[in-house]
Amino acid sequence: MIKNDLFLKALKGEIVDRPPVWMMRQAGRYLPEFMEIKAKYDFFTRCQTPELASEITVQPIRRYGMDAAILFCDILVIPQAMNIEVEMRPDVGPWLPNPIRSQKDLDRVVVPDIHQSLGYVMEAIKMTKEKLNDEIPLIGFAGSPWTILCYCVQGQGSKNFDKAKQFCFTQPVAAHELLQKITDTTIAYLKEKVIAGVDAVQVFDSWGGMLSPVDYGEFSWQYIQQIIDALKDHAPVIAFGKGCWFALDSMSKSGASALGIDWTCSAKNARSLTGGKITLQGNFDPTRLFSPPKEIKKQVKQMIDAFGKDRYIVNLGHGILPNIPTENAAAFIEAVKEYKQEQ
């Protein structure tokens, strides 16, 4: 039994005294203790060494006491395991030296054996669960197949992922083959994570909002739906699509336990677009954490009032930025813990 089960209660839609809180990318570069580890070990060493990944995962919990931990890892371990080379270049970010641009490129892409290629993630989960000692739940995550395709085809981050979209629009058969391979891998991967001990899983569709609603249905949503269908009886699933307000209606009927909301969608719009019944997670603008702590606390209070304390998980609308002062992150968490609904 998990001692602080606020997060799991919110996922079930149960009544709570205050909403739970965690932050996307809470184990990350805004933390001095993370930067110490980063100075010593490169990106994939940190991901692939269970001692390091579990230590990084619990760092923010020690400092701030969030209501859920999320395993330190990266969405690009999936293409890496699928025989697509991924580097993390210091000033560039993800760099895939051999991007997928044709059916021929696709032939070398495999659906891997998860134990063999991603066993280190399962080890990190077990080690993290020991460190957490059943105090709070642990979240595992994966990128959406579309978001993973974006990197596999583009070869790096991009403002509009034009090459990824060009690939889908000119070679749709190959695109769907790649998406299905990623989906199959992701389902097997997330199922193993649940077996290893994660209490919930989140699917990040960071780039779904670059597609039109019709293209989103074709190239992104149907694969996320497959993942939800395959996982929902094993663990609660949170689906987060940045910029995907137009798909919230479909998402709310998907079997997901909660939906992530970005900051361009007001609480009122989010509740209305999702039918008012599903648990929502979000949606503080990550750059709003630059505001003075007092202002942050005021805005967090307003945000909880707007979403309502139930069926709600306080979070940012995307990952925390590297240059946020630690006291500002503290103000965000404290504001939730101090939350009292006005009578």
Next chain:
Amino acid sequence: MIKNDLFLKALKGEIVDRPPVWMMRQAGRYLPEFMEIKAKYDFFTRCQTPELASEITVQPIRRYGMDAAILFCDILVIPQAMNIEVEMRPDVGPWLPNPIRSQKDLDRVVVPDIHQSLGYVMEAIKMTKEKLNDEIPLIGFAGSPWTILCYCVQGQGSKNFDKAKQFCFTQPVAAHELLQKITDTTIAYLKEKVIAGVDAVQVFDSWGGMLSPVDYGEFSWQYIQQIIDALKDHAPVIAFGKGCWFALDSMSKSGASALGIDWTCSAKNARSLTGGKITLQGNFDPTRLFSPPKEIKKQVKQMIDAFGKDRYIVNLGHGILPNIPTENAAAFIEAVKEYKQEQ
């Protein structure tokens, strides 16, 4: 009198046989004839030389026969005129060597005399009007104050304009002073453009969609509203906010003649969010122009059917990409000209 007045009719909400069509960035790098000029003259020489700017403006009209021309220029001529240095670096894009980060930086920013600093734009308008010979209308444009601030503070393009948002959230007084100076300059600039001969103006809020609805109201929309208020009795105003679906309701009540829609907002959502009465412009995904011409034509037909032929201007949902084949752009325009509503 303009011979082809489809575009002006659509702006007035009049009944038309088919909707008018133009493309954002239609005078640009996808055109071989543009690339020839680009090879000889640098960016600001092209903007600042009326012979070149007017030639570039009419190039796509000669090739494709759109229903409106848009003056070749750049939104960053405004900060340049306000004493903020702007360079266009070949592989970087806009580069502002001395970004605005403090009240002190702001002191050197001026509201310029438009004739003195931007007279070349008015010359380009007059020259273009002569070349167009009253065949089709000419559109003039400006960036929204928020979008201009993004570049002035960030100093270059960005995925999240974190420095620009940090400036607004930590130094709101200075931010509003800068926004007001940009607004005053923009109003004077657009009024002069109308006097010089443009038949409509468009305000581009390319980065409004990075703000939460509340912050959008504070840092972007109120300044666009000032521009609309000042211009609407002089020329029809089109307001385009990329990613600003959440503000379409306010926009529809603003006095603008038309609203630009991006491709993440379906025709149905756009009509519903704007009350169904205002003219809408958009919203083909620019990367969808990578599709084969036959597929483009099919999707354009579907798009017109979805928006309806009246109170509608066919356009892309953002600027055309540099690497779109010219025959694909042709298919887009032809599909509109061939449009017949099913009886």
